[in-house]
Amino acid sequence: MSEPLVIVGNGMAAARLVDELAKVALGRYAIAVIGDEPRLAYNRVLLSSVLAGETASHDIELRPAAWWRDRGVTLKYGCMATEVDVGRREVKIENEESIPFSKLILTTGSSPLRLNVPGADLAGVHTFRDSRDVDLLLTLAAQKKRVVVVGGGLLGLEAAYGLAKAGAPVTLVHLMDRLMERQLDAPAAELLKSLVERKGIEILLNANTARIHGVTRVEGVELADGRHLDAEAVIFAAGIRPNIALAREAGIAVNRGIVVDDCLQTSAPDIFAVGECAEHRGICYGLVEPAYEQARVLARHLAGRDARYGGSVVATNLKVSGVSVFSAGDFIGAAGTETIVLSDLNFGTYKKLVISEGRLTGAVLIGDVSDALWYLELIRSRQPTLRIRADMMFGRSLAEAA
Amino acid sequence: MTAVDPHLRVTRTTCAYCGVGCGVLATPDGRGGAAISGDPEHPANFGRLCSKGSALGETLGLENRLLHPMIRCDKGSMERVAWSDALDHVARRFQHIIARDGPGAVAFYLSGQLLTEDYYVANKLMKGFVGSANVDTNSRLCMASSVAGHRRAFGADTVPGCYEDLDEADLLVLVGSNAAWCHPVLYQRMLVNKQQRGARIVVIDPRRTDTVGEDDLFLGLKPGTDAALFSGLLVYLADNGALDRDYIERHTSGFEDAIARARSMAGSAGATALATGLSEQDVLAFFQMFANTPRVVTMYSQGVNQSAQGTDKVNAILNCHLATGRIGKVGASPFSLTGQPNAMGGREVGGLANQLAAHMAFTPPDIDCVRRFWKAPRIATHEGLKAVQMFEAIGRGEIKALWVIGTNPAVSLPNADAARAALRKLELFVVSENVTSNDTVDAGAHVLFPAQAWGEKSGTVTNSERRISRQRAFLSSPGEARPDWWIIGEIAKRLGFGAAFNFTSAADIFREHAALSAFENDGNRDFDIGGLKAVSDEGFDAMAPVQWPIRLNAQPQARFFAEGGFFANERKARFVAPEIPALRTETTAARPLRLNTGRIRDQWHTMTRSGMSPRLGQHLPEPFIEVHPDDAARHGVADGDFARVATDYGQCTLRVVVSERQQRGMLFAPIHWSAVTATGARVGSLVAPHTDPFSGQPENKATPASIAPYEYVFRGFALSRAPLELPDHVWWARVAVNGGHGYLLAGNADLRDWQSWLRSTAGDDLAEYTDFGGGVFRAASFAGDRIETCLFIGPARDAGDWNVVKGLFAADALSNDQRRMLLSGKSTDGLANAGPIVCACFGVGRTTICDSIAAGARSAAEIGARLKAGTNCGSCIPELKRLIAQTAPNAVPQQLAVAN
Numbered sequence A: 001m002s003e004p005l006v007i008v009g010n011g012m013a014a015a016r017l018v019d020e021l022a023k024v025a026l027g028r029y030a031i032a033v034i035g036d037e038p039r040l041a042y043n044r045v046l047l048s049s050v051l052a053g054e055t056a057s058h059d060i061e062l063r064p065a066a067w068w069r070d071r072g073v074t075l076k077y078g079c080m081a082t083e084v085d086v087g088r089r090e091v092k093i094e095n096e097e098s099i100p101f102s103k104l105i106l107t108t109g110s111s112p113l114r115l116n117v118p119g120a121d122l123a124g125v126h127t128f129r130d131s132r133d134v135d136l137l138l139t140l141a142a143q144k145k146r147v148v149v150v151g152g153g154l155l156g157l158e159a160a161y162g163l164a165k166a167g168a169p170v171t172l173v174h175l176m177d178r179l180m181e182r183q184l185d186a187p188a189a190e191l192l193k194s195l196v197e198r199k200g201i202e203i204l205l206n207a208n209t210a211r212i213h214g215v216t217r218v219e220g221v222e223l224a225d226g227r228h229l230d231a232e233a234v235i236f237a238a239g240i241r242p243n244i245a246l247a248r249e250a251g252i253a254v255n256r257g258i259v260v261d262d263c264l265q266t267s268a269p270d271i272f273a274v275g276e277c278a279e280h281r282g283i284c285y286g287l288v289e290p291a292y293e294q295a296r297v298l299a300r301h302l303a304g305r306d307a308r309y310g311g312s313v314v315a316t317n318l319k320v321s322g323v324s325v326f327s328a329g330d331f332i333g334a335a336g337t338e339t340i341v342l343s344d345l346n347f348g349t350y351k352k353l354v355i356s357e358g359r360l361t362g363a364v365l366i367g368d369v370s371d372a373l374w375y376l377e378l379i380r381s382r383q384p385t386l387r388i389r390a391d392m393m394f395g396r397s398l399a400e401a402a
Numbered sequence B: 001m002t003a004v005d006p007h008l009r010v011t012r013t014t015c016a017y018c019g020v021g022c023g024v025l026a027t028p029d030g031r032g033g034a035a036i037s038g039d040p041e042h043p044a045n046f047g048r049l050c051s052k053g054s055a056l057g058e059t060l061g062l063e064n065r066l067l068h069p070m071i072r073c074d075k076g077s078m079e080r081v082a083w084s085d086a087l088d089h090v091a092r093r094f095q096h097i098i099a100r101d102g103p104g105a106v107a108f109y110l111s112g113q114l115l116t117e118d119y120y121v122a123n124k125l126m127k128g129f130v131g132s133a134n135v136d137t138n139s140r141l142c143m144a145s146s147v148a149g150h151r152r153a154f155g156a157d158t159v160p161g162c163y164e165d166l167d168e169a170d171l172l173v174l175v176g177s178n179a180a181w182c183h184p185v186l187y188q189r190m191l192v193n194k195q196q197r198g199a200r201i202v203v204i205d206p207r208r209t210d211t212v213g214e215d216d217l218f219l220g221l222k223p224g225t226d227a228a229l230f231s232g233l234l235v236y237l238a239d240n241g242a243l244d245r246d247y248i249e250r251h252t253s254g255f256e257d258a259i260a261r262a263r264s265m266a267g268s269a270g271a272t273a274l275a276t277g278l279s280e281q282d283v284l285a286f287f288q289m290f291a292n293t294p295r296v297v298t299m300y301s302q303g304v305n306q307s308a309q310g311t312d313k314v315n316a317i318l319n320c321h322l323a324t325g326r327i328g329k330v331g332a333s334p335f336s337l338t339g340q341p342n343a344m345g346g347r348e349v350g351g352l353a354n355q356l357a358a359h360m361a362f363t364p365p366d367i368d369c370v371r372r373f374w375k376a377p378r379i380a381t382h383e384g385l386k387a388v389q390m391f392e393a394i395g396r397g398e399i400k401a402l403w404v405i406g407t408n409p410a411v412s413l414p415n416a417d418a419a420r421a422a423l424r425k426l427e428l429f430v431v432s433e434n435v436t437s438n439d440t441v442d443a444g445a446h447v448l449f450p451a452q453a454w455g456e457k458s459g460t461v462t463n464s465e466r467r468i469s470r471q472r473a474f475l476s477s478p479g480e481a482r483p484d485w486w487i488i489g490e491i492a493k494r495l496g497f498g499a500a501f502n503f504t505s506a507a508d509i510f511r512e513h514a515a516l517s518a519f520e521n522d523g524n525r526d527f528d529i530g531g532l533k534a535v536s537d538e539g540f541d542a543m544a545p546v547q548w549p550i551r552l553n554a555q556p557q558a559r560f561f562a563e564g565g566f567f568a569n570e571r572k573a574r575f576v577a578p579e580i581p582a583l584r585t586e587t588t589a590a591r592p593l594r595l596n597t598g599r600i601r602d603q604w605h606t607m608t609r610s611g612m613s614p615r616l617g618q619h620l621p622e623p624f625i626e627v628h629p630d631d632a633a634r635h636g637v638a639d640g641d642f643a644r645v646a647t648d649y650g651q652c653t654l655r656v657v658v659s660e661r662q663q664r665g666m667l668f669a670p671i672h673w674s675a676v677t678a679t680g681a682r683v684g685s686l687v688a689p690h691t692d693p694f695s696g697q698p699e700n701k702a703t704p705a706s707i708a709p710y711e712y713v714f715r716g717f718a719l720s721r722a723p724l725e726l727p728d729h730v731w732w733a734r735v736a737v738n739g740g741h742g743y744l745l746a747g748n749a750d751l752r753d754w755q756s757w758l759r760s761t762a763g764d765d766l767a768e769y770t771d772f773g774g775g776v777f778r779a780a781s782f783a784g785d786r787i788e789t790c791l792f793i794g795p796a797r798d799a800g801d802w803n804v805v806k807g808l809f810a811a812d813a814l815s816n817d818q819r820r821m822l823l824s825g826k827s828t829d830g831l832a833n834a835g836p837i838v839c840a841c842f843g844v845g846r847t848t849i850c851d852s853i854a855a856g857a858r859s860a861a862e863i864g865a866r867l868k869a870g871t872n873c874g875s876c877i878p879e880l881k882r883l884i885a886q887t888a889p890n891a892v893p894q895q896l897a898v899a900n
Helices: A012-024 A044-051 A065-070 A131-142 A154-165 A186-197 A245-249 A288-302 A372-381 A386-392 A396-401 B051-059 B083-101 B116-130 B144-154 B164-168 B184-197 B226-239 B245-251 B255-266 B269-276 B280-292 B310-323 B343-349 B364-374 B387-395 B416-423 B484-494 B506-518 B537-541 B629-635 B751-761 B802-810 B816-822 B846-854 B860-867 B877-887 B892-899
Strands: A003-008 A029-035 A074-077 A081-085 A090-093 A103-106 A110-112 A125-127 A147-150 A170-173 A202-204 A209-213 A220-223 A228-230 A233-236 A240-242 A258-260 A271-273 A278-280 A315-320 A323-329 A338-344 A349-356 A359-366 B011-014 B023-028 B034-038 B070-072 B078-080 B106-110 B135-137 B171-175 B200-204 B217-219 B296-300 B333-336 B401-405 B428-433 B447-450 B459-462 B467-471 B593-598 B624-627 B642-646 B651-658 B666-670 B703-710 B714-720 B731-737 B740-747 B766-771 B776-783 B786-795 B837-839
Touching: A003 A012, A012 A029, A012 A288, A044 A131, A044 A154, A044 B877, A081 A245, A125 A131, A131 A154, A147 A154, A154 A170, A154 A186, A154 A233, A154 A315, A186 A202, A186 A323, A186 A338, A186 A349, A186 A359, A258 A271, A315 A372, A323 A372, A359 A372, A386 A396, B011 B467, B023 B051, B034 B051, B070 B083, B083 B106, B083 B401, B083 B428, B083 B447, B083 B484, B106 B116, B106 B387, B116 B135, B116 B343, B116 B364, B116 B459, B116 B484, B116 B506, B135 B387, B144 B310, B164 B184, B164 B296, B164 B333, B171 B184, B171 B280, B184 B200, B200 B280, B217 B280, B226 B255, B226 B269, B226 B280, B226 B310, B245 B310, B255 B269, B255 B310, B269 B280, B296 B310, B310 B333, B343 B459, B343 B506, B364 B506, B387 B416, B459 B506, B506 B537, B624 B629, B624 B642, B629 B651, B629 B703, B714 B802, B731 B802, B740 B802, B751 B766, B751 B776, B751 B786, B786 B802, B802 B816, B837 B846, B837 B877, B846 B860, B846 B877, B860 B877
Parallel strands: A003 A029, A003 A103, A029 A074, A103 A271, A125 A233, A147 A170, A147 A233, A170 A202, A258 A278, B106 B135, B106 B401, B171 B200, B171 B296, B200 B217, B296 B333, B401 B428, B428 B447, B593 B666, B624 B651
Antiparallel strands: A081 A090, A110 A240, A209 A220, A220 A228, A315 A323, A323 A359, A338 A349, A338 B766, A349 A359, B011 B023, B023 B034, B070 B078, B070 B447, B459 B467, B593 B703, B624 B666, B642 B651, B642 B703, B714 B740, B714 B786, B731 B740, B766 B776, B776 B786
């Protein structure tokens, strides 16, 4: 008899976990996946691509229904898990009976933050998180609504890019003095800004959203410095918050996220968390790669193997608004480090490598990311770079040919 | 002045460079340039050209070209003026200075690159009508010692042999001549002789140059000891029955004194070896070869001439040929190889301060003869100041007006910094030039006359074998450039000598020149081209290369003196007993080495023409100092590094080349670089101004010098479409490159200074690579897809590959990949290139993916299975699908079906 294993959350982490479990513990668990979104798990990274009209919505599905079926997974999507009873080992589902588990995995992900400003509750204020949001935004864009996107991180840029590409006039406002300040240094952010602006998106930095005007619907956005922006819609994309309510109410230890150990186990036995909702060694990762690494480790653990998660060296490695962006490690360059920079701004390239004690410790790349993974490998392996220093900026093939 | 026929037809002309005087076929391209090839019918080269001649087409551009008369205005800047104003001004100032200080207060400094007709008019004006013999020429630095030696021995400045002798000789002796680099076409003729007839070659030079072939006898003698070697040879010839007693008896005088002096100097092979620093074995080998080979040609160039005993060296050589009667015979002669295209023509008109005109001297009969011919009552009656002394007189303020025509003395004279400084003292400093800027122009010229350049001017030149060839125009004159003879004639007219300068064409002048050569000649003077004094304009235009003498109604004559017939001393040649060889200077503890100077293969003089050719810039692009490995070790300098070379006269900073070809104790530096082509490489400024007592030629090849390492932390280069104003305190050398200007750099300035300099110089489309910790800064600015300016600076051996970047700079457009890799400064040929990244998670490039599609992958999943692309975050899957749609062959649907 297979043990009942319940996964709450039907996102990318869940799909990967099922995949990994099927590889290492096929048949050991009877898996049920509970997700509130009314569709099969999809690739959330591609939502902006759907918004931009580059990909069809159905094309972003991670796995076809048959794939889940073949792995014996009971899919309960469009269902909200409302409560976890740790003692009874049950998950309660809205309007349904509880389902028991012997192992519970929380992959509840995160939610966009809504700024606490006057007018935040007006009609026309949206977020950009799931495929329902995308449908809504596509409607706005089709109507050529004037949109203000609040937040100059990855999510905000993606929303702005998608909306602009779908035809809406877009202004992006960002609280900080540069875009993606957690991933980019100032020159990289400046280049990214100019590349995004070339796509027709207006960007305002040092722009603190003070209030949203409107009677019933959004009419404009007022910034703290008094500037006023006309707007028919506002998209909040100023950060995410791990979804921890379910865990917290179940008495599971939470901090910013659901606290897990190196086996991804929460404070409660047999209850685990992976992905954006989890907090490992004080870090809540907001990217897909750590979630996949966690899923892999957890699957092994659940298969009875000795597997530990030691944290991820986070690398941002993706296309932002159509621009390739990579950053990893100490991309700013702490005191005592050296930096090597290649910038060709008109050509859309900025590359910075940070070297500390003869080793690559950080990198940020805009435009030309061909050697991103090699840099990541060098950062992770802490291999000495003296011999390749002269050429490493220009890629592995040149550096290793020299 | 005749307008140039713009039809694009082949024009026969003569090369602008050395004294070989090769025939050139120039075919204008109608856009100001021309295709250049050797003239197969010219007897100097039979179609062959050297690297410099072949590249003449790259030197015809108008960049930096002087196109209008300019006068320095009160504010100090040069302003364009009308011809008439410039001419009036110069004439008035000359007139005033002559009236106030006498004719000795004015001087002309001419050039072996002038045409004979230009030379003639300048010489006639100064010597005949101004009444001063202060007419000298850069030929003073080139072959004045040969002139003086010829005149002492032959009674005239006669080159006895001809080029055919190089084909016919069994022994070719080169003394102080790097013919392989300096007279390449003649050298090739010698090699053909060597290969086909088995001629032996002996090279006598302190430096093992490229002229020394593997199986040649090389005599690397101590500098300045040539006369000892040839005195030893004379003794050997006498003691071994190799003399032509009959020839000596009938056609010479002074043999006994000469052989006595020779015996005292180098009485045996052993004594000769001691005096010259050679091995006795080598000395004997040479002596025997010479003694046993009737057909021997001894060629000599600057190594002999540029010496304070140059004239004696020449005579020591001539003595050996006179003593064996090997002169003016087929394959047997002494042979002075002249350096410049028209040094010989200059000598023929008398364009040297110690000649009058047409191979006549400052003797009362000659003066009288020329006075009557020219109808010149004020004709100069004594020799003027020779180049080095002329500039010393300028420095002392005795000469107050100078007209420099077609040469760059601020670079080429010995003690060149002093010469340059002297120019600033002139009351009137006029320069006839092709360029707007060179060290001489920049030394404070008051008036610039734009002269026609090679390809525009028309007249004659004479090569080393006395062959007169036409230089013809095949381009129209740019701007307001005029022939030099016209400019000089206009001044002469304004000075009131119109009747004597009423020339309307080069042919006019040539006819008068020819007539003077024949005037009261009667075979007393070697130089006689009276046969051409009535040549028509058409005949002049069509004139084929012709060797002088060309006496009226006489048979042509290729050689002189086989049967005697010298031009003084009762028609006898004179043996001259040379002084004991001694360099004018001593080395000291502070100046322990001797600096030799000379040419390199692909540059010419001060590079005002050859420096425009990218092809010629490739060979040796930067100024250097060559040093023997032992001296390098002793003085702490290393190959590729920099060194300060100092003499009592100046100092230079040069790239070090360590070479066994250099003699211990000797340094060698090329003469070509100037303040407009490099910093700290004015090698003329190092050279001592000691001159030969007979020829006035300076000792350019043996100045006591010291060498010390000079460290530059950074090396590098810049390439730019437009000339660059480089920051101060940077060592640089400029070189022409395809598409613009190259600069080789060295410096100690902070890299951030380079960065701010470049940012102030370059445009907005700027790429930068900075590794300040690693000492590297590289940057390039672009105009569209083309590099506009780029700069590579780094530690000594990590500044980037000059040749690779030069290649990219030459391109009209860079591909994206080329631009991406440009600042690596390295060749990326053969490197794997995956193309732009599509799958960021696994770093899979477009090229790799397309290759996989071409190899059969027909779905994103298949690509994923092969390359992992798209199997992590999956965000590239849409692009993978697009690539499949774009790339895959038509068979896709079927294949897809199979795959699914």
